[in-house]
Amino acid sequence: MSVAIEVVKPGALTTVQDLGRPGFAHLGIPRSGAADRSSLKLANRLVGNAEGAAALECTLIGPSLAFDGDAVIAITGAEVAARVNGEDVALNSAVNIPAGGLLELATTSTGLRNYIAVRGGLEAESMMGSSSSDLLSGLGPEPLKAGQTIATGEPLGEVPAIGVAPVAPPADVPLLHVVAGPRADWFADDALALLAASSWEVSSDSNRSGVRLIGPELPRLRHDQLHSEGMAHGAIQVPASGQPIILLADHPTTGGYPVIAVVASADLDAGGQLRPGQKLRFALS
C-alpha cells in the first residue's frame, strides 16, 4: 500500500535521486543521480527495492519526515544520528516505521550525504527515464520543501532478512585514486606530483556539480584557451586560479578548463561524500 510521507523539515538540501539519466551528455544533460551511488543502491537493497529506485539524498543537515502508514526504510551513507519517534535507529539496516511515525536525521558527523530508501520506492516525476533532481540543469523534481508530501510506490518483493549491512563509514581523510590526463601535459612537470603529495581542503563553495579544493596552485605550462571538450565524471578541472574542482553527478557536460587527472570509478562515491572543511589526498594509479 502506498504511504504518504510529509516533509516536516526539509533539511539543508534533500532531493530525490536514482541512478540518473545516462546517455544524454551530447545534449548537454549530465547523468545526475545519487552523488554516492553505492549508498543509494545499498539503501534500496535493504528494503527490497530495485537498486536504482528513487530515494532521498540528504545533504549535511537531514530532514524530518512524518509517515501516515506503516513503512520500512533504510538509511545509508554518511555517519548521522537518526531517530524514529525519538528512539535511535541503526544505519545500514531495514527500519520499521509505524503509522504516524516521525523520522528525524541530525547533522552528519562524518561524510556529507545520506540516502533514505523507502520500501516501494518514491513516486516522483520522471524526466528522460529518471526521477533525479539535476540541480545544474533544473531537470527532475525540485528539492524538498516543508509541507509537501511524497507518495511511496508499490513494493516489489519481500524485505530481505539482513541485520545490519557491514559498511565502513566515510573516511576522515579519504584517499582518492586518480588516472593522469587527459590534459596533464598542459601543466608543469611537477604538477601531478604536487597533486598527489598535497593535503587538499574541501571548499564550502562545493555542490552536486563539483567539489572545489583549496591547496597549492597547480602550475600551468600552457596558458592558451582550451577549446571546450567533453568532461568525464570525476574529472579534476583546473581553472586559471590553479585551484582544482572535482566534477560530480550534476557536472556540466563540456568545459574549457584543462583536466589534469580523473578520479577512478571506484572512488567516485567517496568524492560524493566530501564535506566542506575536510581534508583529502590523491594517489596516482
Add this chain to the structure above:
Amino acid sequence: MSTAASCRLAGDRAVLIELKDNDAVQRLAAGLEAQRGEELEEIVPGHETLLLVWRRGTPPLGAIEQLISGAELTAEASAQPAEIELRVRYDGPDLAAVAESCGFSPEELVARHLACRYRVGFIGFSPGFAYLLGGDAALQPPRLAEPRTRVPAGALAIAGPYSAVYPRSSPGGWNLIGSCDEPIFDPTQNPPALLTAGTVVRLVAK
C-alpha cells in the same frame, strides 16, 4: 586511425579523442552512433574532440582504435545533416557595442550575421545549449569582462567563433545581439533538444 590525432585516457571509463577539426568530430560521432553497442554510454562531441564513455571500463587501446577506424568507414556514407531555420530578431542589448568593436554599423553586423551558414559544433554549458560554428571571421567579439547573472531564455548571443541561443534563463558571459522565440530545449519532447551536433542552422530575420 586516419583522422584521429590522438587518444587520451580520461579516467578508467573514458577516452578523449583529439581530431583535426569539428568536421572530423561530426563524422566520427555519426559513424560511432551508427554502430553503437550497449557498452558505450556516452559519445560527447567537443570543438575538436570526442569524449567516449563506457559503462564499465575502457577497452584496450587496440580495440578502441579498431572501433574508430570502423566508425570512420561507416561515416563516409552517412546521410546529409538535418537543416533548421531559426527566426530571430536583432534586438539585443549588446548589438551596438559589438558592431562598434568589430568596426561595423549595426545594420552591417546584422547582414553579416544572417549571411552565414551555421552548424552545431557541439552542445554544452547547459541542456540544449548549441555552439554554432561557421560564423563570420570578422565578427568574433570576446566574452564580456563581467558575465551577466541572468541572461533571458531565447537570447541570441555571440562570443569568439561561436553563436548560440540560450535555451533557458541562466547566467552568461556572451554578447547578446538578439532573440529567438523557438523552444530550443524541452525535456518533455523527444528529442528534447531542437539543435543537435551536426545540424545546419540558417538564421532568418523576423
